[in-house]
Amino acid sequence: MFKKLAASPVFIAIIIAVVLLLWLLSGDNYSAKQQPPAEQQIAAEQLPLVETRWSQASPYQLTQVAQGHIMPWRNVSIKSQQAGTVTELLVQQGDKVAQGDKLLRLSDEGRTALLKQAKANLTLKTDELASARTLGKAKFLSATELTRLESELAKAEAEYQRAQLALSQIQPIAAFNGVVDRRHIELGDVVQVGTDLMQLVQIDQLKVSAQIPQQHIAALQQGQAVKLRLLDGRELSGKLSFISYTADTATRSFYIEVTVPNPELWRIAGGSATVEVQLAPVPAHFISPALLSLDSTGNLAVAVVNEQQQVEFYPVQILSATNDGAQVSGLPDRVQIITQGAGFVKAGAKVQVQLQTQAAGTKA
Template sequence: MLKKLSLSPVIIAVILSFVLLLWLFSGDNYGAKNEAPEAQKLPQQQLALVETRWSDAQPYQATQVAQGQILPWRSVSIKSQQAGTVEAVLKQQGDAVKQGDKLLQLSNEGRSALLAQAKANLTLRNSELDSAKALGKAKFLSATELTRLQSEQAKAQAELITAELAISQRSPEAPFNGIVDRRHIEVGDLVQVGSELMQLVQIDQLKVTAQIAQQDIAALSVGQNVTLRLLDGRTLNGTLSFISYAADNATRSFYIEVTVNNPELLRIAGVSVTVEVQLGDIAAHRISPALLSLNASGQLGISAVNEQQQVKFYSVTLLSADNDGAWVSGLPQRVQIITQGAGFVQPGSTVRVAGAKP
């Protein structure tokens, strides 16, 4: 009779574990052969979050700004046309003068005698010529002699004009209404031809000159209003009166002139001034300067969100800026400007908007 085979509990546990592993392995291998593996789930990309506010364009008075200089409307240096000694100074520094007023008087230096001689000589030549014409009609005078006498008369007339001019130039006259701004002579001074006597200026009207860059000249036209800002804060109003037709060869800028009335005779001729030419109203947006940025090309602009919730970069022109904000042009009439998060997004990317503040 056969003996019963007895197994210990430990051996039985090992055998059962081995059988269980074989069953599990065979089941996974079968499933892998008959079923496709489940697609791997990737984490959904999170859209960038930005804050925005709506901005509407407003009329803005555009200006073209340049640095200029205020000049007298007229300025002339009165110089001596005759040599002599100053006998009298008829107008002092600061005196107002009218056109034709005598400014000073030089010594005679024998000019009156020369004038009397020229008058007498002309009278003689006229008499000789009249007699010669009578003889010529009677065929008693040759044509050559008549021509010589006519020449002598013309010479005598020229000498008389020169003598009269020398007398008038003893007392130089004001060429226009103005003010004596400088006096360079005193009574008793000996002056020569060309010596500076006085400086005469007209400042009831002023002329402002400036240079405008070639890329900005197309926006200017004669007749536009101009605001002038002095260094002390005062402002004046003028009119653009001249624009040069050719640019300066060295600077490629255009010369302009502005006419300014100065009825109060303010002492501002010769000073520097900021010239602001009024160009008319344009559509512009008032923004914080902190919203301005540069794109990859170095263009100044603003980042905004369009209707498709995509970021768009608008190139803008800075019109003016102060402590309270900046005015820019180049944006649509109504635009949703990114106020927070613009530095973390790129043009063309889709974003989530936290809130569009009106």
């Protein structure tokens, strides 16, 4: 029976298969004893895959925005310096005047006569002193008498000047080029010293005041360009002309003034406007707000891939934001920004990179 089984082709095939299996196993075992196991490597396919795009920083014009109050460049109330009756009105409300123009005239009230008297007295005292000095040289006049005459001449000069001033003050004049904005008196009114007569303003140049928070004042410098935006959309350009050296104790903000030309004499003095101070440009990247995330410290950050193909999170500051995207600072000038997959990787992780394909002119 055994001889028949041994002669069977099936039995012979099984014996040959067993022998081959034993030979193969003995070869693998020998190879394992002679060679160390190969170092295990992570397949490239196992690295996280992120999509990126290259971004180049561009200069971005920073602006400091504040609410401002528009004022005339000059605003003076013309008051009466003499008592009298208004006998003539030389200008009306809204009239343009030049520096030195007469605005009105008050009654004389004897001032012309007083000036003539003061002038005659001055001439007399001048002649008396001249004669006394001649006598003094000849020793016919004492030094005391000469001093008295000099004193009287000085008094006469003062009276003459006062009379001149009083006569000139009955015709008030414009202190600068401007516009008569108000007239407070009418023809025939009796005025006293200190009575308001007219309001004179200069509006061909304006002064705009605003308050700037203390944390932004270091970025301001005199001479910086300023844009003034009015409530109706009109715009004017000016320059930062003054920055206060001390902050307001209540608000901790600093007072600034802006000089703004107003050649068309727009009626905007006394109103409000938005003040935009043009600061020095800074490098910024335009990105989608969806790429912003919070880092471990709670600050806004953007995920990027460095030269070692590792993930980094850069803290950034939003400079401006619109529906299309945001301008941010804090990134290197040229950087590879992760546009897809940033939420699945950590800082320091090595990643595979796939460059984003997008049409020219689109924003990530």
